Amino acid sequence: DYWFAEKVYYPVQAVLDGQVTTFTDSESLAVNFRAILTDKLFNAINEADENDLLLLPDGIRVGQGELWINLFCVDAACSDMQFLITQINN
Numbered sequence: 001d002y003w004f005a006e007k008v009y010y011p012v013q014a015v016l017d018g019q020v021t022t023f024t025d026s027e028s029l030a031v032n033f034r035a036i037l038t039d040k041l042f043n044a045i046n047e048a049d050e051n052d053l054l055l056l057p058d059g060i061r062v063g064q065g066e067l068w069i070n071l072f073c074v075d076a077a078c079s080d081m082q083f084l085i086t087q088i089n090n
Contacts, residue, residue, distance in 0.1 A: 001033035002026060009072060009084035041066050041090040059086050066090065 005026035012029070013022050014036045023029040029036070044063030054061040059070035060083075068087035074080045 001030045004033060004037070004085075005030040007083075007085055008088075009070070009086050012085065012088055014088040015090050036088060036090055038090045041088070 008023075008026065008029060010026070011022050011024045013020050014029075014032075015021070016032055016035055021032075023032075044066035048062050052063075059068045061068055065087075066089050067085060068089075069083045070086050071081055072084050074082050
């Protein structure tokens with residue numbers, strides 16, 4: 001479950017037990033991963049095709065907006081960049 005949590009740009013919000021919850025680190029998100037990864041979210045990720053990804057000002061939309069990703073520098077020199085999850089709309 002940490003594989004997913006480590007690909008997130010924090011803080012991020014997701015619905016947990018019917019309430020919007022802000023996660024500030026990978027530990028807290030990973031602990032709640034199974035509750036966050038709803039069938040709708042899982043299917044959106046699983047069925048995503050690169051031809052269906054939509055680039056918008058807020059980043060790249062996966063599915064119908066269940067997940068959003070964007071490219072970030074992960075070091076000061078910006079020599080290492082990674083796509084990270086910026087929104088989880090479960």
